[in-house]
Amino acid sequence: MTAAVALAQAPLVERPVAELVEEAVAFHGHLCPGQVLGVRMAVTGCREVGIPLPRQAGKGLVVFVEIDRCATDAIQALTGVSLGKRTLKHLDYGKMAATFVNVPRGAAVRVSARDDARVRALAYAPGEADARRAQIVAYRLMPETALLSIEPVVVNPGWLDRRRGRVFCEECGEGINYQRELTAGGRILCRPCGGQGYYSAHPSDRR
């Protein structure tokens, strides 16, 4: 079943959300619970910080996502934020949550999916035996308060800075931009050399 057919067969929903889901699916490549959830998160987050959707954000919106899952693509598709523009920040916390920041206004709100939303979803899609399908239907219909937790936050200093600066790691010699270096034992180190890396040298590399 194509995404378009699946959308057409879904129950009547508020049109703007359906359109936003369609836009997210076009970017992401398939219809899944994450697309609907990401749309709801983006709608709520952008509204809370006063930025219209979709893609009218222009400059000024920064989104911190806490998971690399389907919903992140929906947020990116609708808001236009991206890693390359430094307006999308990925923090690998493993949580279905995102913080929307209106930088000029200094307003930030963290939106997270409620843990009980998966179970509650079943009540909003009666007769839908498949849990995934039920979530796709239900996440469009569920009241915001049943689906999401919303908390105003303040982004900690340093996370939004665009200060330039380039130093060299005293261990591996590679350049480090944007003040992402560490200082350990009086030496300037990159994160991998400072023990915070995601990779290690391959055992066969004897250079």
Ligand SMILES: [Zn+2]
């Ligand atoms: Zn997906």
Ligand SMILES: [Zn+2]
């Ligand atoms: Zn290094």
